[in-house]
Amino acid sequence: MASGVKPRVKVPKKAAAGETITIKTLISHKMESGQRKDSDGNVIPRSIINRFTADFNGQNVIDVTLEPAISTNPYFQFEAVVPESGEFTFTWYDDDGDVYDTSKKIAVS
Amino acid sequence: MKLTRRNLLIFSSAGVAATAMGSLPAFASLTDDAIAALTGGADMGTGVITITAPEIAENGNTVPIGVDAPGAESITLFADGNPVPAVATFAFGPLAASNAASTRIRLATTQNVIAVAKMQDGSFQMAKANVKVTIGGCGG
Numbered sequence: 001m002a003s004g005v006k007p008r009v010k011v012p013k014k015a016a017a018g019e020t021i022t023i024k025t026l027i028s029h030k031m032e033s034g035q036r037k038d039s040d041g042n043v044i045p046r047s048i049i050n051r052f053t054a055d056f057n058g059q060n061v062i063d064v065t066l067e068p069a070i071s072t073n074p075y076f077q078f079e080a081v082v083p084e085s086g087e088f089t090f091t092w093y094d095d096d097g098d099v100y101d102t103s104k105k106i107a108v109s
Numbered sequence: 110m111k112l113t114r115r116n117l118l119i120f121s122s123a124g125v126a127a128t129a130m131g132s133l134p135a136f137a138s139l140t141d142d143a144i145a146a147l148t149g150g151a152d153m154g155t156g157v158i159t160i161t162a163p164e165i166a167e168n169g170n171t172v173p174i175g176v177d178a179p180g181a182e183s184i185t186l187f188a189d190g191n192p193v194p195a196v197a198t199f200a201f202g203p204l205a206a207s208n209a210a211s212t213r214i215r216l217a218t219t220q221n222v223i224a225v226a227k228m229q230d231g232s233f234q235m236a237k238a239n240v241k242v243t244i245g246g247c248g249g
Contacts, residue, residue, distance in 0.1 A: 020206035033215070035192055060202025062210065069188055069196040071171040071213040078199075079206035 005029055009090055011104040015082050023054065023061075026075045027092050027100065033068035049074060049100075051093040057086040082108050140189040144225055147185055148233045158184070158224050158236035161211070169216045169242040177209035178234060181226035184208070190220025216242050 010024040027049065034046025048068055054061040061080045080088075085108045092100040161175035176199070178184050186196035199210045208226075216222075219241045226234045 055202075056204050059204050061204045062202060063200040064210070064212075065198040065200075067195040067197060068193060069191050069215045071215055075211075075213050077175075077211040079209065080204050081206040082204075 005094075005098075005100055007090065007092065007100055007102045009088075009102055009104055011088055011106055013105075014107040014109060017083060017108050018081060020079050020081055021106075022077065022079050023088070024075070024077045025052070025054070025090055026073060028073050029092075029094075031068070031070060031072045031074060035068065047095050049092045049094050052076065053091045054078070054080070055089045055091075056080060056082060057084070061088075082106055084108050140187050140194040140223065143187060143194050144223070144235075147225060147227075151233050153225065153233045153235040155235055157181075157228075157234040158226050160222060160224050160236050160238040162222055162238040162240050164239075165241045165243065166216060167243045169218070171213045172216050172240060172242070173211065174214050174222060175209065175211035176224045176236075177207065178224070178226040178228075178236075179208055180228055181208040181234070182229050184210070184224055184226045186214070187223040187225070188214065188216055188220055189223060190216065190218045192217065196222075216240060218242055 005028060007027040012021050015021050029049050030047065031049065032044055032047040034043065036044050038044055046068060048066060050066050052064040052066060062078050064076060066074060085106065087103050087105050089103045090101060158176065158178040163172065166172040174186065176184050176186065183198055183200040185198045187194045188196050196214050197212060201208050222238045222240055224236045228234060
């Protein structure tokens, strides 16, 4: 499913060095579980995002493996520490090989 | 509390859920297999992990779940009443401020959500939370 996938990320614009910040991410995706059937009784093939990663200046914050039991429009909330100013990179990996990414800058004072 | 019809319904459904917790659902063995595959059959401690889950989820399609395990390297979530018990694995990197994360999951029916954490010293911790699911969100 490559259409209509839109990542949304909420990261504070600035923080103090070493401060804990909360990050919220959401990506619009159907997350078809592979368990449902259409009106003819055929199984609708699985199509989900199977991996999500968040990195800050090349260092990993969280790496999530997703299974079909994750809801439509996968949402994650987690916490990170920021040692210096830089950029968060968020990456989602689709079953069909597509990779969606977005990045957010943060200024550390 | 006055014994109204509404209260009576709440009490009786709580009783049913309590009995259901005693006997594990049919999918439980699948979950045990999945957990054994993860831990290699190692003994699991309890008490470290906190699962934040609603007691009653009206809509099983999106149930908010939070998990917190201080000192964990990774946390794996299982739902023992789902056709496929595995839900998600959170692996924490060097910049993770806490070993906690929240997400939204699908639950097929009333069941236990199980979190298994692999600690930094290689041991395993486990926690369980029972979630009652009202299918279709009819609120009854």
